[in-house]
Amino acid sequence: MGADAGFDMVPRLSQRAEDLVKWEEFLKVVKEYYVGDEQVEVGARTIHSKITSGSAADTGVEKYIEEVTAMAKALFDDRIRRWNELLNVYGFYRWDFVNASIKSYDMDIPTPELIPNHTASNQGTDCTVDLYEVMTIPGRGKGLIAKVDILKGTRIICEKPLFTLGDSTAASMNRLVAEKLKLLSKDKQREFLSLHNNFPGKYAFAGIFKTNAIPCGHGSSMGGVYTTACLINHSCIPNANNCWNEAAQHETIHATRDILVGEEILISYAANELSQARQRRLRESFGFQCSCELCSQPAHVIQASDKRRADIERLDAAIGNPFVMATSPQRSLAACHELLQVLDREYGGVVIALLARLYYDAFQISIAHGDQARAIVFAERSYRSRVECEGEDSPDAQQMKGFMLNPTRHLSFNGCLTRWRSSKTAKPKSLDADSFDKWLWRLSG
């Protein structure tokens, strides 16, 4: 019928002044173009069409979609992503996200100046509302509680550090923190000093830093302290992801699953380790005994989780074996597929950076063997996972986007045997989800 098409804006429209000005301009252009056309109604904030799926064929709806998309493209350029479900080109956002967003159109939109800092640079959020409030959580001190339902992929926080510092002994860290504090305004100094300290005593500044510092990137010895992000408590089954954006020098927090109103926003301070190693690390590095949802479970539940996490470690190591990848890519790809299933069982549909890495591994296995068709699908999945847990502006997301558009840019393209060689366009078009999965992961049967 032709109505299953449209476009998405990625990243979505924010409350930043430049976006609001462009959106107003867009509405003006559409209004002027369709003046006198009863099928199109341009409101104060949105465009409505009276074309229903029943009347789509008579009204030539494709023409309208094409025209409006072209107008959006002229203003928003490559943020505009066309989709057409009949051609198997799907929208960027999930329908529940889109529907929640449509509902928010009826809410009052404050002027840009009224938006508090922490939401001004949000991406993928309904910026019309504050997303969280600071509350006291029994047994954990302060924490952030969702004030509204926060959809998976929403940027909850984007924050510059008060300062960053490398790791060192308590005495020298104390001195270095004092030097950094001197450079801050009185307000910022107060913000730092109001953060929790799990290591009171002689080196109080170092204690606050050690309790709160968030590493500037995976495995980095540099850490940053933040007024708001440092109020987020830890969970071994988190619902949000923290990410340091080296290019922008800021920390972002994204919802990795839908977080319902009243739920606490939680990130993980530890890596994918088994419970004892995790507890030890949290005690030694951050000075607390974890009381999260997983750690409060009976022993047999924790043991089952440990078994899955051991499997995750084993499969991760197997995938990283370059010899197996070069000589038995089928085995490496099967390990990726198994890892995907274990991650799902352990983290239950939550997007985590591990998932983005897993798809990147599957991409590398495919492209090294010349299989461009599958490489593109894996690159796209990795890109989407990165965007969901780190945002469109994440350098890793941008790198994956490049590979998604042109997988042959990867250094290992055709680096191994080319038995799997396929062209970019060899992706099957009319398979159901199960059959597509079998094709993608080269599963037999």
Ligand SMILES: C[S@@+](CC[C@H](N)C(=O)[O-])C[C@H]1O[C@@H](n2cnc3c(N)ncnc32)[C@H](O)[C@@H]1O
């Ligand atoms: C970065 S701060 C988080 C904010 C802190 N709750 C506050 O009141 O400022 C980290 C501290 O919060 C507490 N905390 C965070 N996650 C916890 C958890 N899962 N179990 C117990 N305490 C936790 C610990 O005291 C930890 O040292």
